[in-house]
Amino acid sequence: MDIGGINLVVLVASLMVAAVPILLAALGELVVEKAGVLNLGVEGMMIMGAICGFITAVGTGSPLLGFLGGALGGMVLSLVFAFLTQVLLANQVATGLALTLFGLGLSSLMGQNYNGIKPPLTGAVPFGPLRDIPVLGRIVFSHDWVVYFSVAMVVLLWWVLKATRLGLIIRAVGESHEAAHALGYKVNRIRLGAIAFGGAMAGMGGAYVSLVRVPQWVDGITAGAGWIALAIVVFASWKPWRALIGAYLFGGISVLQLNLQAAGSAIPVEYLSMSPYLITILVLVIMSSGRGRAALNAPAALGQNFHAAR
Amino acid sequence: MLRRTLLATAALGLGLMTTGGALAAGMDKVKACFVYVGPIGDGGWTYQHHQGALAVQEAYGDKVELQWQESVPEGADAERVLTQMALGGCNIIFTTSFGYMDQTNAVAAKFPDVKFEHATGFKRDSANVSTYNARFYEGRAVQGTIAGMMTKSNKIGYIGSFPIPEVMNGINAYYLAAKKVNPNVELSVVWAFTWFDPAKEADSAKALIDQGVDVIAAHTDSTAPLAEAAKTPGVIGFGQASDMEAYKPSPRVSSIIDNWAPYYVKRVGELLDGTYAQSDTWAGIADGEVLIGDITEAVPAEVKAAAEKVRDDIAAGTLHPFTGPINKQDGSPWLAEGATAPDGDLLGMGFYVEGITAEIPK
Known part of the structure; x- marks a missing residue:
């Protein structure tokens, strides 16, 4: 299974790992946007998750608590956003951008004494003999628990959004907050819940970067992953399954370009590095120009604040 | 203000x-x-x-x-x-x-x-x-010696920052020293295009490991490549710029310390x-500005002895990491038999030596 000197099995296994942070953050943002809120602060929430998770994991010695700490850190920051946009009715785009800048600065301050420390290791889930199955063992049974958690969240969110009352309410709020309000739903409270969930997911994604992928703390460690997560949500046209595909595509290409270099391929890496962004632009162009079904899939009330006048 | x-x-x-x-x-x-x-x-x-x-x-x-x-x-x-x-x-x-x-x-x-x-x-x-x-290239010659003798897959790797002379020196010295002790050795180079981005450095190390590389040298500034190498048993690496002793005895088997x-x-x-x-x-090594960090017990005694001999010979001035005959990657001659590289060539180095199959990004 070698193509151009690159083992496909190994490539798939590593892209699944590389995609975890952006997948988690994208899933969180997907729910937020489904509820009609545009939170551009994903990058800020991710990096807060990265440092809070790191501090918790180093302090307690438990990677699991680290992930919870990361989720909490992202959630607390997202509540700042929620307060500003849902209570004070501030502009969502500007608040989101400010949230990213704030998160980057605050995380740098919090991380002052955490440079160069090794966090406790998050090991692979022990599947025993299953790991030795050729091909499948390496791809499916060789990861840490967060990889499985991220895929499970895809399934869970798909099911919740599609088949449950909760999903229906979230979608109603995102499509027409006036109508949802008229039905008696507390629009701003539901949105607040969605924002907090999005913050927790982004925080976990960030914690994965600082606890598993790198694993150490440095300023600006997420390096723009939050923006990619935002792009994936649009790329996925607000569908969890497509978010999975998008994250694996983005993760896959970043892994592939390094692997191609390591294998001594002659393809210029610059093209591969830019390809995820090219694809995103293409998707955006197609979606915004066409009257296809994808264009209709954006939540109708996305980015609009709601104030109950009656 | x-x-x-x-x-x-x-x-x-x-x-x-x-x-x-x-x-x-x-x-x-x-x-x-x-x-x-x-x-x-x-x-x-x-x-x-x-x-x-x-x-x-x-x-x-x-x-x-x-x-x-x-x-x-x-x-x-x-x-x-x-x-x-x-x-x-x-x-x-x-x-x-x-x-x-x-x-x-x-x-x-x-x-x-x-x-x-x-x-x-x-x-x-x-x-x-x-x-x-x-x-730094003097230290790379010591690392290359260890890499050439320690690799089991005969694939060694190098994470480059930017294709500038200082880094090219290091890659070439590392490869030449490894080739000298192990003629079958192959070198993979990954360019991270950053001095400091731990996520990217870790991903680069992972890509090299995925390609079967089992000795990784990094020319970037963080400990992330060693942290990545630590996840895979049998993969070793070196401390770069600092001793990086937190990763002793393995994967960090030695280091270049900038003093x-x-x-x-x-x-x-x-x-x-x-x-x-x-x-x-x-x-360089002779003046104490480049120090070779402690070679750990993860390295067999004869490898350690060979590496230390390279270090001492360089310090004594009897060995130059770039001693001819050396051809450039395209086969054209660079150094004649017995000639050593003039400093000017090293300071402006923009080519790989013969045997490295990778290409330098433009």
Whole structure:
């Protein structure tokens, strides 16, 4: 299974790992946007998750608590956003951008004494003999628990959004907050819940970067992953399954370009590095120009604040 | 900043510029400033420079005031930082990354009485700019020897930062030394195009490991490649710039330690006693500027002995890592039998030696 000197099995296994942070953050943002809120602060929430998770994991010695700490850190920051946009009715785009800048600065301050420390290791889930199955063992049974958690969240969110009352309410709020309000739903409270969930997911994604992928703390460690997560949500046209595909595509290409270099391929890496962004632009162009079904899939009330006048 | 304090600072700067000439014959107190490309806590390159800065304080006590700024991006921002430092009364400014070269020279031209010291560069446009560098490639020859003897897959890897001469030297020296002890060795190079981005450095190391590489040398500034190597049993690597002893005994089996302290102490001392002059320094293992970190017990005794012999021979001057015959990658001759590489060739190196199959990114 070698193509151009690159083992496909190994490539798939590593892209699944590389995609975890952006997948988690994208899933969180997907729910937020489904509820009609545009939170551009994903990058800020991710990096807060990265440092809070790191501090918790180093302090307690438990990677699991680290992930919870990361989720909490992202959630607390997202509540700042929620307060500003849902209570004070501030502009969502500007608040989101400010949230990213704030998160980057605050995380740098919090991380002052955490440079160069090794966090406790998050090991692979022990599947025993299953790991030795050729091909499948390496791809499916060789990861840490967060990889499985991220895929499970895809399934869970798909099911919740599609088949449950909760999903229906979230979608109603995102499509027409006036109508949802008229039905008696507390629009701003539901949105607040969605924002907090999005913050927790982004925080976990960030914690994965600082606890598993790198694993150490440095300023600006997420390096723009939050923006990619935002792009994936649009790329996925607000569908969890497509978010999975998008994250694996983005993760896959970043892994592939390094692997191609390591294998001594002659393809210029610059093209591969830019390809995820090219694809995103293409998707955006197609979606915004066409009257296809994808264009209709954006939540109708996305980015609009709601104030109950009656 | 209030306008009044801004004006006061500017006036102070002007005052320093006009009175600076009178101070040239020795100074009572020196303000030494350092510009770092990453955080001090990177555990590598910047950490070592900061150790050097602290050694200056240690050596001269109250006569020296230190100032430093971390994580200064290479490019226009550096010029702003340098100007602020020069205006803020710094007498000598050490710019510790290759990418500050043009900014250092540009700001130096505006502040003729402030001394500028640029690490790893080659431009000295004005009389107050000196350059200093270390012969890292000598350490790479020691690492290459270990790599060639230790690899089981016969695939060794190198994470490059930018394709600049300093890095090309390292790659070629590493490969040549490995090839000498193991003719079957193959080298994979991954360019990270950053000095400091742990996520990318870790991904690069992972890509190399995925390709079957089991010895990884990194020319970037953080410990991330070692942290990645630690996840896979049997993969070894080296401390880069700093000892990175947290990863002993494996994956970190040895290291190159940049020991800037003697140089910094000497230069600030010269400024204090008035003997300071523009210079271009390139010191290596023999001068103690490049140190080889402890070779751990993860390395068999005969490999350790061979590596130490390379180190000692280089220190004694009996071995040059680039000794002919060596051809360039395209097969054209570079060094004749027995010839050693002139410094000029090394400082401008822009090619791979024969046997490396990778391509240099344009």
